[in-house]
Amino acid sequence: MCYLLISNCNEVTLLTLSSLEMASNSSRDYTIRLMKEEEIEETYELVDKEGWNLTLDKFTHLYHSCPKAFYVAATDQGEIVGTISFFPTFPKEYVLGNIVIKSTYRHKGMGKKLVDVMMEQHSPCVVSCTAVPGADQFYINVGFSFTEPQQGHDIFHIEINREELDKQLLNNNETGLSVRPYDKKDLKALVDYDTEAKGYRSDAYVSMMLDCFPTYVAVHNEDRLAGYVAAFVKREEIVLDGLCADSDSIACHLFRKVLDEFPTRNNVKLQVPTSRLFLSQLGVICSSSKYNRYSLGQPTPSPLVKIYNVSDCDYSY
Ligand SMILES: CC(C)(COP(=O)(O)OP(=O)(O)OC[C@H]1O[C@@H](n2cnc3c(N)ncnc32)[C@H](O)[C@@H]1OP(=O)(O)O)[C@@H](O)C(=O)NCCC(=O)NCCS
Numbered sequence: 001m002c003y004l005l006i007s008n009c010n011e012v013t014l015l016t017l018s019s020l021e022m023a024s025n026s027s028r029d030y031t032i033r034l035m036k037e038e039e040i041e042e043t044y045e046l047v048d049k050e051g052w053n054l055t056l057d058k059f060t061h062l063y064h065s066c067p068k069a070f071y072v073a074a075t076d077q078g079e080i081v082g083t084i085s086f087f088p089t090f091p092k093e094y095v096l097g098n099i100v101i102k103s104t105y106r107h108k109g110m111g112k113k114l115v116d117v118m119m120e121q122h123s124p125c126v127v128s129c130t131a132v133p134g135a136d137q138f139y140i141n142v143g144f145s146f147t148e149p150q151q152g153h154d155i156f157h158i159e160i161n162r163e164e165l166d167k168q169l170l171n172n173n174e175t176g177l178s179v180r181p182y183d184k185k186d187l188k189a190l191v192d193y194d195t196e197a198k199g200y201r202s203d204a205y206v207s208m209m210l211d212c213f214p215t216y217v218a219v220h221n222e223d224r225l226a227g228y229v230a231a232f233v234k235r236e237e238i239v240l241d242g243l244c245a246d247s248d249s250i251a252c253h254l255f256r257k258v259l260d261e262f263p264t265r266n267n268v269k270l271q272v273p274t275s276r277l278f279l280s281q282l283g284v285i286c287s288s289s290k291y292n293r294y295s296l297g298q299p300t301p302s303p304l305v306k307i308y309n310v311s312d313c314d315y316s317y
Pocket of ligand 1: 130134142
């Protein structure tokens with residue numbers, strides 16, 4: 001087995017793998033290295049085929065905030081055939097995400113190789129990830145363990161009946177609470193709130209959310225932030241991309257505000273921690289699935305008290 005690992009102050013990483021290591025239907029060599037700016041779109045297209053909570057805008061923004069988090073496997077001809085991201089959370093901890101191998105290159109060891117390169121590059125104490133259904137065995141086979149206690153999450157696709165929902169929310173009065181579009185003056189409070197909710201600071205996520213998606217904040221008595229929500233529409237569905245709140249009732253008000261933002265859409269995708277399943281009862285459940293959490297080392301648990309819907313399994317959880 002022949003590795004060539006070139007590391008230049010962590011700026012560029014090259015790992016060239018002989019085609020001999022590849023299974024017989026691939027005759028090309030590939031290189032694992034940082035993603036380049038001009039490769040954003042091609043890499044996004046590879047990831048987007050999986051139907052995750054990404055938009056090109058979001059992917060681009062996250063890349064610009066944290067370019068060293070994005071790696072690709074590229075053939076000698078420059079075709080992107082694999083990708084992975086490795087986002088920092090707590091000290092020496094990372095979240096592995098967006099790992100995709102082009103379908104014709106799967107089951108030849110490339111996924112494992114991408115994980116190995118990330119480990120060599122970052123020397124993390126802890127890495128965690130949430131596995132989409134079907135990917136569990138991959139993580140176990142590359143050395144991850146089922147995280148205990150779990151902080152995986154449940155995916156729900158629900159259909160909203162707005163009238164029913166409004167009836168349910170009638171008794172949900174919150175004195176002194178206003179829900180309003182995010183204003184630039186809320187930025188520091190929003191970053192602080194997000195940090196408290198997740199347990200670690202993620203400026204990259206907050207700035208992406210504000211720049212890419214409609215974001216609403218819940219404010220108590222005009223001065224104290226009590227929650228936020230961001231959402232976008234993808235594949236005919238409202239995708240809730242982060243909802244943190246001080247209470248169930250505030251979470252419901254934020255959720256209702258999102259529906260006002262997209263008045264013609266009644267289908268919603270939720271990614272809720274297991275302790276927050278009630279949000280899925282605000283509509284009729286059309287389908288659901290479970291994303292388990294896997295890790296190398298013992299991850300620092302997120303406080304979870306304020307998290308009602310995870311922003312994106314790959315970057316903030
Ligand atoms: C999951 C994925 C990244 C794996 O990449 P890959 O290059 O095919 O995986 P590898 O060939 O490196 O496999 C490494 C090990 O995992 C096992 N494995 C890989 N995919 C598997 C699967 N779907 N089911 C069971 N085992 C699997 C392999 O058998 C191998 O085991 P071994 O080392 O004991 O022989 C790839 O299938 C993919 O892109 N899937 C679609 C996107 C996706 O689901 N990503 C995961 C998001 S959480």
